[in-house]
Amino acid sequence: MALLEVDSVDVFYGRVRALQGVSIKVDEGEIVALIGSNGAGKTTTLRTISGLVRPARGAVRLAGKPIHTMGAEQIARMGIGHAPEGRRLFARMTVQENLDMGAYSRRDGAKIRHDFAWVYSLFPRLAERRRQLAGSLSGGEQQMVAIGRALMSRPRVLLLDEPSLGLAPILVDAIFDVIREINGEGTTILLIEQNALIALHTAARAYVLETGSVTLAGPASELLASADVQRAYLGM
Amino acid sequence: MSAATGSAVRGRRPAPRVRRRLRLGMSQGQFLGVLTAVFLILLLLMVVQDGAATAGNEVWRGLVLGAIYALIAVGYTLVYGIIELINFAHGDVFTMSAFYSVFLAGIPGVQEGFFKRFLGFDINHLASSGPGGLILALLIIFPIAMTLAGLTGVVIERVAYRRLRDAPRLAPLITAVGVSFLLEGIMFAFFVPPAPPGQPGLGTPGAAYPTGEDGWIPTTHVLLNIGGSHGVVIGANDTMVIVIALVAMFALAGFIRYSRTGKAMRASAQNRDAAQLCGININRTISATFFLGSALAAVGGVVYAMHYHTITWNQGYQFGLIAFTAAVLGGIGNIVGAGIGGFLIGLVEAFTVTLIPNGGSWALIVVFAVLILVLTLQPTGLLGMRVPDRA
Numbered sequence: 001m002a003l004l005e006v007d008s009v010d011v012f013y014g015r016v017r018a019l020q021g022v023s024i025k026v027d028e029g030e031i032v033a034l035i036g037s038n039g040a041g042k043t044t045t046l047r048t049i050s051g052l053v054r055p056a057r058g059a060v061r062l063a064g065k066p067i068h069t070m071g072a073e074q075i076a077r078m079g080i081g082h083a084p085e086g087r088r089l090f091a092r093m094t095v096q097e098n099l100d101m102g103a104y105s106r107r108d109g110a111k112i113r114h115d116f117a118w119v120y121s122l123f124p125r126l127a128e129r130r131r132q133l134a135g136s137l138s139g140g141e142q143q144m145v146a147i148g149r150a151l152m153s154r155p156r157v158l159l160l161d162e163p164s165l166g167l168a169p170i171l172v173d174a175i176f177d178v179i180r181e182i183n184g185e186g187t188t189i190l191l192i193e194q195n196a197l198i199a200l201h202t203a204a205r206a207y208v209l210e211t212g213s214v215t216l217a218g219p220a221s222e223l224l225a226s227a228d229v230q231r232a233y234l235g236m
Numbered sequence: 237m238s239a240a241t242g243s244a245v246r247g248r249r250p251a252p253r254v255r256r257r258l259r260l261g262m263s264q265g266q267f268l269g270v271l272t273a274v275f276l277i278l279l280l281l282m283v284v285q286d287g288a289a290t291a292g293n294e295v296w297r298g299l300v301l302g303a304i305y306a307l308i309a310v311g312y313t314l315v316y317g318i319i320e321l322i323n324f325a326h327g328d329v330f331t332m333s334a335f336y337s338v339f340l341a342g343i344p345g346v347q348e349g350f351f352k353r354f355l356g357f358d359i360n361h362l363a364s365s366g367p368g369g370l371i372l373a374l375l376i377i378f379p380i381a382m383t384l385a386g387l388t389g390v391v392i393e394r395v396a397y398r399r400l401r402d403a404p405r406l407a408p409l410i411t412a413v414g415v416s417f418l419l420e421g422i423m424f425a426f427f428v429p430p431a432p433p434g435q436p437g438l439g440t441p442g443a444a445y446p447t448g449e450d451g452w453i454p455t456t457h458v459l460l461n462i463g464g465s466h467g468v469v470i471g472a473n474d475t476m477v478i479v480i481a482l483v484a485m486f487a488l489a490g491f492i493r494y495s496r497t498g499k500a501m502r503a504s505a506q507n508r509d510a511a512q513l514c515g516i517n518i519n520r521t522i523s524a525t526f527f528l529g530s531a532l533a534a535v536g537g538v539v540y541a542m543h544y545h546t547i548t549w550n551q552g553y554q555f556g557l558i559a560f561t562a563a564v565l566g567g568i569g570n571i572v573g574a575g576i577g578g579f580l581i582g583l584v585e586a587f588t589v590t591l592i593p594n595g596g597s598w599a600l601i602v603v604f605a606v607l608i609l610v611l612t613l614q615p616t617g618l619l620g621m622r623v624p625d626r627a
Binding site: 052076081088090105153 | 496500502503506507509510511513515516517518
């Protein structure tokens with residue numbers, strides 16, 4: 001059974017259909033990428049999984065259990081961590097406080113301290129800036145806080161929305177190194193990425209979204225080799 | 237909110253991405269400078285015109301009133317910070333909590349309180365038995381009145397505002413005005429003496445509710461007398477109002493800064509989606525915000541009932557607007573700012589009363605002129621957000 005399953009989901013914004021019959025499966029321990037152009041429905045898919053948007057039809061299941069009827073805060077407690085589009089940090093709180101909010105629903109003090117150390121070891125820059133207000137950080141540092149905050153809930157599935165957006169190329173590589181490291185330590189990851197090349201090189205499998213529907217799916221290596229993907233997303 | 241308590245960015249390098257705002261006026265530093273200069277000049281004028289003793293007494297009176305404004309202003313700022321609603325009913329929650337305290341304690345020689353009637357325990361007697369008894373009486377009255385007011389606030393949000401949370405801004409605003417009228421109507425029905433026979437109407441409009449000669453706790457003795465018998469008189473009652481207000485506000489600021497719920501409140505205020513993604517229950521957090529804001533207004537209401545001679549059923553309207561001005565002056569959304577703004581508005585009233593002939597009737601005009609000036613010159617107030625909102 002897939003750890004996370006999006007099953008024929010339709011989503012509407014008012015009368016506009018944003019997703020149509022989207023089905024995605026993520027197995028335990030995998031990195032799965034969602035690629036596609038602007039407005040294809042990638043962010044909506046993630047927001048539907050984490051409960052910020054309600055599907056009109058279809059279901060979202062975590063380890064077989066339907067979660068699409070729950071509130072976003074309940075879903076977060078079920079073990080879905082989401083580093084959302086645009087980072088959405090608590091700008092007037094410090095880095096430390098932002099990470100602290102990530103662990104909001106946890107009560108295991110000792111393990112939380114251990115995870116602080118873990119996140120700071122993944123992102124040493126954040127350790128230096130822990131007392132700085134999140135709103136005053138650079139784009140790359142803010143992205144680190146967003147990922148770190150999502151990790152602080154010790155999620156079973158981590159959703160990453162455009163982790164490379166607006167970052168310098170060298171930072172993009174660094175962030176993706178950390179993403180692989182997080183995955184290597186056992187966290188399942190579903191990520192959205194504009195940069196299809198790096199996404200397909202990081203993920204085991206990928207889905208291609210076009211105007212609200214999945215048009216292609218398969219192992220990342222196959223998609224990399226596919227002529228359609230190369231033309232549309234890799235600029236070849 | 238109170239992450240901005242110490243407000244400056246504490247890191248080594250300056251904030252790189254502070255958004256430039258289009259401003260008619262000046263920087264926050266300049267604003268503070270101008271404000272300080274104006275206050276000093278007015279103070280000097282007062283001393284020259286009326287002598288140091290009168291000036292001192294008026295300033296002290298202004299601070300006492302300001303303490304009450306500050307306590308109410310905090311509630312405005314808390315609620316605005318989290319749901320961007322100007323809760324017009326807040327001033328009436330303040331009045332209502334003054335009535336709660338009267339209902340609980342009664343008025344010596346006029347009306348039996350809840351404690352006397354149902355528990356056979358005279359809390360007024362305890363309060364006037366000495367300093368220890370007074371503190372004990374306050375420790376009984378304050379938590380109960382604060383809880384009642386807090387629940388009032390929670391119910392108001394649940395019934396009137398929650399469904400409108402995603403509605404266009406105007407809808408909850410108008411609703412808030414409606415709730416304000418509703419609360420005033422309830423207080424009118426319960427606390428205004430019935431109309432004399434033969435006269436139309438339900439009650440005697442404008443009739444004030446007596447809280448006894450000196451409020452429900454007689455504490456008129458003088459604590460400190462600066463400059464002899466014609467000098468500045470610091471009354472025990474006055475001092476108590478200010479001390480209680482400061483304790484309550486610092487306690488609240490600490491709660492917002494360090495407690496789990498307080499952090500959840502700040503997080504929800506800054507980014508509601510992200511707060512939910514962290515597992516924060518937004519509804520519960522907003523309820524907590526209303527509870528705390530209303531409880532602080534209750535601190536103001538109870539000290540008001542202790543300190544002043546009458547409570548009027550519709551006084552919350554005026555107190556609310558003045559306290560709202562204080563919150564805007566301090567920087568809406570900032571708790572420390574609301575506290576400072578309250579005291580400043582109290583001083584503005586003191587200046588008005590002494591410097592303008594027949595100044596009492598000008599007080600409101602001057603306060604609202606201040607509101608308009610702040611909104612045009614410095615919409616972010618004294619301590620409004622200086623850090624970028626977006627991240």
